[in-house]
Amino acid sequence: MKNRSLVSIEDFSKEEWLKILDLAEEFEKNPKQRILEGNVIATLFFEPSTRTRLSFESAASYLGAKVIGFSDASSSSVKKGESLNDTILTVSNYSDIIVMRHPREGSARYASEVSPVPIINAGDGANQHPSQTLLDLYSIRKTQGRLDNIHITFVGDLKYGRTVHSLVIALCNFNAIFHFVSPPELKLPSYVKRHIKDAKLRYYQYTDLTEAIPKTDILYMTRIQKERFSDPIEYEKVKNAYILRNSMLEEAKESMKVLHPLPRVNEITQDVDANPMAYYFQQAQNGVYVRQAILTSILGVK
Amino acid sequence: MSDLRKELKVSAIENGTVIDHIPAKSLFQVVKILKLNAIPNQILFGNNLQSQKYGTKGIIKVNDKYFEAQELNKIALVAPSATLIVIKDFTVVYKKNVELPKTIKQFVKCVNPNCITNNENIETKFDVHIDEEGQPKLRCNYCEKFTAKDNMVFI
Numbered sequence: 001m002k003n004r005s006l007v008s009i010e011d012f013s014k015e016e017w018l019k020i021l022d023l024a025e026e027f028e029k030n031p032k033q034r035i036l037e038g039n040v041i042a043t044l045f046f047e048p049s050t051r052t053r054l055s056f057e058s059a060a061s062y063l064g065a066k067v068i069g070f071s072d073a074s075s076s077s078v079k080k081g082e083s084l085n086d087t088i089l090t091v092s093n094y095s096d097i098i099v100m101r102h103p104r105e106g107s108a109r110y111a112s113e114v115s116p117v118p119i120i121n122a123g124d125g126a127n128q129h130p131s132q133t134l135l136d137l138y139s140i141r142k143t144q145g146r147l148d149n150i151h152i153t154f155v156g157d158l159k160y161g162r163t164v165h166s167l168v169i170a171l172c173n174f175n176a177i178f179h180f181v182s183p184p185e186l187k188l189p190s191y192v193k194r195h196i197k198d199a200k201l202r203y204y205q206y207t208d209l210t211e212a213i214p215k216t217d218i219l220y221m222t223r224i225q226k227e228r229f230s231d232p233i234e235y236e237k238v239k240n241a242y243i244l245r246n247s248m249l250e251e252a253k254e255s256m257k258v259l260h261p262l263p264r265v266n267e268i269t270q271d272v273d274a275n276p277m278a279y280y281f282q283q284a285q286n287g288v289y290v291r292q293a294i295l296t297s298i299l300g301v302k
Numbered sequence: 303m304s305d306l307r308k309e310l311k312v313s314a315i316e317n318g319t320v321i322d323h324i325p326a327k328s329l330f331q332v333v334k335i336l337k338l339n340a341i342p343n344q345i346l347f348g349n350n351l352q353s354q355k356y357g358t359k360g361i362i363k364v365n366d367k368y369f370e371a372q373e374l375n376k377i378a379l380v381a382p383s384a385t386l387i388v389i390k391d392f393t394v395v396y397k398k399n400v401e402l403p404k405t406i407k408q409f410v411k412c413v414n415p416n417c418i419t420n421n422e423n424i425e426t427k428f429d430v431h432i433d434e435e436g437q438p439k440l441r442c443n444y445c446e447k448f449t450a451k452d453n454m455v456f457i
């Protein structure tokens with residue numbers, strides 16, 4: 001993985017994903033090591049994403065690296081009309097690795113072609129966000145003790161949620177059994193279903209959340225955004241049907257965990273937070289260890 | 303068909319390239335892809351000609367010009383049935399079908415308006431795939447979205 005860019009989860013092999021997860025486990029035991037001392041990590045956020053940026057910066061800082069960059073394009077030369085090419089070439093003079101988030105799809109792939117230093121894609125429009133997928137895999141493995149043969153239930157916006165698409169595609173390598181709960185207009189797109197079919201795996205679709213819960217090992221919740229509906233009446237009709245309440249977890253397996261890429265709005269009620277099944281805040285914390293593993297693998301330190 | 307009419311349709315060229323069996327609806331796309339509007343050579347175009355195989359077809363004859371195979375294969379995107387005929391001294395030197403390239407660079411726009419190639423000065427790059435109906439579709443090297451045959455816009 002040394003010196004390679006991570007733009008899409010498929011840039012790395014399954015074996016490499018597992019190496020990153022193993023390494024993340026080591027960092028979880030010992031997250032503060034100064035093994036990146038002397039390295040400079042650039043975080044270029046052409047659109048703001050505070051959680052992702054802080055997670056990368058925290059990962060880098062605990063390992064002793066210096067962090068430079070910007071948190072939103074309006075405060076940088078990009079606003080003055082600088083091309084992506086020029087920004088990347090300039091910043092690559094000042095850093096050993098570039099973590100970038102950009103509103104345009106394909107921006108990170110392009111950056112990886114022009115940049116002399118490796119690029120980590122922290123989200124390019126609705127396209128890819130591989131460190132999120134790796135931290136999801138880490139959270140699944142950690143809570144279930146395995147990645148294989150997991151019953152995973154995805155809930156909410158399965159049409160536009162790239163987190164969902166990437167995780168489904170990744171789990172096709174681990175013999176998962178998929179359950180999809182969404183309003184009809186936000187069903188999983190056919191290209192993602194094709195991956196499941198090609199892997200000869202099973203999936204089931206539901207419109208009722210409670211129906212899927214008893215079989216589930218991992219309940220992956222997502223936010224339904226009003227903007228996704230052309231008809232606001234349709235949104236009003238479904239918006240409360242995909243909210244997880246603590247009372248709905250009575251039928252769940254004891255080992256089940258609830259994941260959510262955050263931020264949550266109202267799709268998980270606060271009474272779930274105290275339930276030991278709620279795992280979304282630990283999931284976010286796992287992001288730091290996984291990002292430490294990604295940074296050190298690419299920088300060739302681990 | 304009278305001999306005269308037949309002669310008009312296939313009027314020979316001394317040296318150059320003939321592109322035959324172009325689907326009639328794709329003729330102008332072929333012109334655009336090969337940038338025939340920008341070369342000084344004598345060019346003959348025929349369209350909506352009768353064809354036994356395809357119903358109607360188009361044909362292009364370019365005098366004194368030989369194309370790189372790579373260049374001509376681009377037209378397979380819109381005219382997969384096209385035949386190339388290279389002529390020297392009124393004689394057919396060779397004849398072959400166009401082949402769909404594995405990758406396409408530069409001359410097709412990505413269908414995704416939010417693709418970086420549509421927002422910065424970046425050349426497009428695609429892998430060529432075949433859809434369920436056997437038609438070519440292009441996977442953008444950058445945004446990873448597919449551009450279907452009907453959505454292809456040539457730059």
Ligand SMILES: [Zn+2]
Nearest residue numbers: 412417442445
């Ligand atoms: Zn594109």
